[in-house]
Amino acid sequence: MLKVENIEKYYGSANNVTKALDRISFDVADGEFIAIMGSSGSGKTTLLNCISTIDTVSAGKILLDGVDISDLSPKELARFRRERLGFVFQDFNLLDTLTIEENIGLALSLTYTNPRSVQKQVQAMAQKLGITDILNKFPYQVSGGQKQRAACARAMVAGQSLLLADEPTGALDSKASKNLLEILTRMNRDMGGTILMVTHDAYSASYASRVLFLKDGRIFNELLRGNRERTDSYHEILNVLAMMGGDISDVI
Amino acid sequence: MTLSSLSMRNAKRQARDYLVYFVTMVMTAALMYSFNGLVFSQEMLNLGKMMEVLPMVVTIASIVVVCIIAWLVQYTTNFMLSRRSRELGTYILIGLENKQVAKMFFRENLIVGGAALIPGLLLGNLLYQGLRALVLSLFGKPFSFTLGFSPKALALTLCYFLLIYLMAQRKSRKRIRSMKIYDLIYFERKNEEAVIQKSSNRKKLSIISIVLGVIGTLLIMAGDLTLGLIGAGLIIAFLYGFFASFASSVPAYFEKHSEKKYQGQTLIVFRSLSAKLAAMGVVMATIALLFTATQISEGAGLIFRAMFESRYEQNSCFDLMISSGTPQEEAMAKGVEFAKERISEEYSREYNIYFREETQNTDVIGSYIAKKGDYYRYYKMDTLMKFSDYAALRKLLGYSEVTLEPGKYLIHCQPYIARILKDWSQTVEAGGSSLEFGGIYTERFAQYLWCVNGHGYILIVPDEIAEASVFSHRVYAAKTPEPMDGFYGELKEQISAVLRAKDYEDHNVDLFLYSRAEDEKETASEIATIVFPLYYLALALTMTAATILTIQQLSEADRYRRQFNLLQKLGMDREDMEKALRKQFAFFYTLPALPSLLISIPFLLNMCGAADSGSLVGASHPLILLGITFALFFFIYAIYIFMAYSTMKRNVLP
Numbered sequence: 001m002l003k004v005e006n007i008e009k010y011y012g013s014a015n016n017v018t019k020a021l022d023r024i025s026f027d028v029a030d031g032e033f034i035a036i037m038g039s040s041g042s043g044k045t046t047l048l049n050c051i052s053t054i055d056t057v058s059a060g061k062i063l064l065d066g067v068d069i070s071d072l073s074p075k076e077l078a079r080f081r082r083e084r085l086g087f088v089f090q091d092f093n094l095l096d097t098l099t100i101e102e103n104i105g106l107a108l109s110l111t112y113t114n115p116r117s118v119q120k121q122v123q124a125m126a127q128k129l130g131i132t133d134i135l136n137k138f139p140y141q142v143s144g145g146q147k148q149r150a151a152c153a154r155a156m157v158a159g160q161s162l163l164l165a166d167e168p169t170g171a172l173d174s175k176a177s178k179n180l181l182e183i184l185t186r187m188n189r190d191m192g193g194t195i196l197m198v199t200h201d202a203y204s205a206s207y208a209s210r211v212l213f214l215k216d217g218r219i220f221n222e223l224l225r226g227n228r229e230r231t232d233s234y235h236e237i238l239n240v241l242a243m244m245g246g247d248i249s250d251v252i
Numbered sequence: 253m254t255l256s257s258l259s260m261r262n263a264k265r266q267a268r269d270y271l272v273y274f275v276t277m278v279m280t281a282a283l284m285y286s287f288n289g290l291v292f293s294q295e296m297l298n299l300g301k302m303m304e305v306l307p308m309v310v311t312i313a314s315i316v317v318v319c320i321i322a323w324l325v326q327y328t329t330n331f332m333l334s335r336r337s338r339e340l341g342t343y344i345l346i347g348l349e350n351k352q353v354a355k356m357f358f359r360e361n362l363i364v365g366g367a368a369l370i371p372g373l374l375l376g377n378l379l380y381q382g383l384r385a386l387v388l389s390l391f392g393k394p395f396s397f398t399l400g401f402s403p404k405a406l407a408l409t410l411c412y413f414l415l416i417y418l419m420a421q422r423k424s425r426k427r428i429r430s431m432k433i434y435d436l437i438y439f440e441r442k443n444e445e446a447v448i449q450k451s452s453n454r455k456k457l458s459i460i461s462i463v464l465g466v467i468g469t470l471l472i473m474a475g476d477l478t479l480g481l482i483g484a485g486l487i488i489a490f491l492y493g494f495f496a497s498f499a500s501s502v503p504a505y506f507e508k509h510s511e512k513k514y515q516g517q518t519l520i521v522f523r524s525l526s527a528k529l530a531a532m533g534v535v536m537a538t539i540a541l542l543f544t545a546t547q548i549s550e551g552a553g554l555i556f557r558a559m560f561e562s563r564y565e566q567n568s569c570f571d572l573m574i575s576s577g578t579p580q581e582e583a584m585a586k587g588v589e590f591a592k593e594r595i596s597e598e599y600s601r602e603y604n605i606y607f608r609e610e611t612q613n614t615d616v617i618g619s620y621i622a623k624k625g626d627y628y629r630y631y632k633m634d635t636l637m638k639f640s641d642y643a644a645l646r647k648l649l650g651y652s653e654v655t656l657e658p659g660k661y662l663i664h665c666q667p668y669i670a671r672i673l674k675d676w677s678q679t680v681e682a683g684g685s686s687l688e689f690g691g692i693y694t695e696r697f698a699q700y701l702w703c704v705n706g707h708g709y710i711l712i713v714p715d716e717i718a719e720a721s722v723f724s725h726r727v728y729a730a731k732t733p734e735p736m737d738g739f740y741g742e743l744k745e746q747i748s749a750v751l752r753a754k755d756y757e758d759h760n761v762d763l764f765l766y767s768r769a770e771d772e773k774e775t776a777s778e779i780a781t782i783v784f785p786l787y788y789l790a791l792a793l794t795m796t797a798a799t800i801l802t803i804q805q806l807s808e809a810d811r812y813r814r815q816f817n818l819l820q821k822l823g824m825d826r827e828d829m830e831k832a833l834r835k836q837f838a839f840f841y842t843l844p845a846l847p848s849l850l851i852s853i854p855f856l857l858n859m860c861g862a863a864d865s866g867s868l869v870g871a872s873h874p875l876i877l878l879g880i881t882f883a884l885f886f887f888i889y890a891i892y893i894f895m896a897y898s899t900m901k902r903n904v905l906p
């Protein structure tokens with residue numbers, strides 16, 4: 001579904017260039033749940049921004065279903081985002097003047113869905129994520145976990161196929177985090193959503209089927225969960241992280 | 253860094269962040285200075301007797317302006333306080349006392365005010381020259397540009413400004429002094445909360461307020477002072493009730509019609525709007541009130557001006573008129589004798605006006621006009637003029653020659669009466685004969701207000717018919733080729749001498765005296781003393797209201813920026829974002845203007861209706877006056893909207 005080929009990203013002026021992404025390549029298959037891990041400054045958010053078309057790459061290609069997104073006009077990009085991508089951010093990014101229902105319905109109104117069917121679709125999605133009782137409330141009236149579930153609902157309600165999550169558990173307590181990760185797993189498993197999640201939290205990453213480790217803008221390691229238990233995967237992730245702690249990237 | 257330098261730096265930031273507010277303060281200073289210049293100008297006071305009231309009128313207007321601007325400053329500083337609570341909290345956190353912070357904040361505001369004063373005074377000086385030129389041209393006096401500061405006007409402007417800041421700072425000072433660090437640092441923005449929660453109450457309130465608004469408008473239109481005051485009270489109640497219920501009606505409406513909110517940009521536009529209105533319903537109502545006052549001041553100014561000018565124009569065809577209903581009035585005889593010594597016979601005419609008297613129908617034309625249109629029957633009988641006098645007067649006034657066939661009569665009337673009489677063709681009885689209708693003429697003929705040549709109309713009949721009719725009054729009318737300076741004063745003195753000798757009281761004398769030069773002065777004085785202060789008020793009111801709206805809108809920049817950033821990520825087209833922003837602006841700025849239009853339009857139309865018939869015609873037609881009023885209002889308003897929109901578009905759209 002998604003093909004990232006040798007992408008590079010530089011920041012800064014001619015005399016002071018920072019290389020945020022350094023020849024990164026990987027594929028994402030339909031229905032995968034991928035976590036991208038790395039410490040702060042490793043380039044994981046830059047990578048996510050490039051894939052989400054909010055930022056552009058300096059070199060390389062990003063292909064989605066065979067289409068190079070750098071070939072698209074701004075109008076096509078906007079359309080691409082609203083129809084294909086769903087976003088979940090660390091700080092929820094819900095509009096505080098809209099109710100939860102309206103925040104979710106917003107994604108549908110952007111795709112020019114028939115206004116009459118919006119409420120039904122929102123209800124159906126809310127049911128799946130267990131937030132029907134807060135639909136009429138405003139974001140400030142509900143908990144962080146509920147807000148994030150609403151964001152998940154918004155990310156998938158319009159039939160988007162790729163969900164991009166940037167530290168989705170970053171602002172949640174451990175119970176709400178666990179709850180959200182289970183919901184993400186369900187969205188991946190039961191609703192067929194492909195998920196690309198950026199995180200620096202090993203526990204979150206352990207829910208993914210594949211984990212990419214990023215360090216200094218390069219892919220440092222890759223871990224496949226296969227049929228292993230989540231707890232095993234968790235320990236393995238921790239091992240990789242421990243290894244990454246030293247300056248091993250120079251050796252590789 | 254000392255506290256004063258911190259104040260200075262904050263003041264600079266304030267002027268930059270709240271540029272619209274700063275510009276309004278500059279304009280206020282300019283307006284105040286220019287009008288104060290008029291108050292202290294000896295040149296202005298010397299223009300006419302009526303100009304003596306100008307200082308008083310301007311001072312009253314200035315006091316109103318001071319109050320309004322004080323409200324603006326108070327509102328803006330309070331608003332800044334809320335926005336900057338974290339910063340102020342930090343000052344207290346690092347060990348400053350509340351008192352010191354309050355002082356710092358006051359100093360900061362005073363610096364902004366002071367900084368606005370300097371360009372304001374310079375601009376005010378230019379504006380004063382403009383005002384001077386306007387007033388002088390009204391009086392037909394030459395204008396020469398002279399630069400120079402009036403220290404008195406400067407001092408008064410400073411006083412007003414100090415007063416504004418002292419009045420405005422009282423509240424914010426108290427607020428800072430009682431603030432706690434926790435409240436300041438953790439001051440978080442609240443979300444939408446309906447002012448009135450229960451929908452039945454909301455509905456009731458909106459219905460009641462609309463009913464009050466309609467009754468209020470009707471009462472104001474009734475034209476009675478007491479009823480008008482009650483009406484004004486009701487309208488104020490309507491505005492506050494309307495905005496309090498409107499903010500909660502929007503979400504309530506969408507609860508019922510959920511499919512509507514998901515159309516296009518509706519959701520974004522209306523939710524932002526209702527959140528804003530819920531937070532500032534009272535302010536919105538106050539702004540609507542200010543707009544109403546603006547439009548009424550502006551419209552009243554225009555109507556008054558049109559009335560004054562029309563009155564002058566309709567009467568000013570002659571330079572001098574003396575008239576009396578007593579045939580042998582000595583004072584008139586003396587006046588005419590004095591005038592004849594100075595004005596040659598070819599420029600004047602002495603003649604009589606007669607009544608067409610019958611036992612039955614007395615003013616057959618007057619009652620016809622009154623029935624068909626708006627006309628007050630001043631004379632209860634039709635007035636007549638000899639054709640020979642009419643022909644001579646036409647020649648004197650430079651009008652085309654006319655003829656009168658035997659057995660016919662002409663009508664000379666005001667243009668609006670000619671329109672009423674368009675189907676007129678009746679034969680009239682006068683002086684024992686029957687006369688057929690021979691035509692209508694409508695040049696200016698001193699037929700308005702003092703009714704020298706008939707009230708609105710006069711019948712021109714063959715000389716012998718007039719002579720056989722009843723005498724009404726005698727007139728001496730003159731039109732001189734050149735203005736006669738000082739003549740009128742001397743004439744009045746001569747007449748007064750006669751009256752003094754006869755021990756008459758002025759009002760007991762049957763004598764009418766008209767001088768075009770005096771009338772021109774009086775009209776100019778009326779415009780300067782009534783119309784200009786009204787414009788002054790209107791300008792200050794519009795600027796205050798538009799500034800508050802703009803500050804409110806710009807203060808939302810951060811929230812809008814976050815909103816549009818998110819919408820961009822979610823895939824909204826840029827065009828759609830621009831559309832949403834435009835709609836948000838359109839609704840936000842239309843809302844307070846709309847109810848004000850609904851009130852001021854009927855009010856002003858009613859006011860036009862109170863003017864004398866035939867006085868508001870042509871370019872002074874009520875609809876044209878209203879058009880100019882609203883064009884002026886929306887022009888100034890549009891400047892603010894444009895300023896806000898362009899800043900906003902630049903800052904918030906990704």
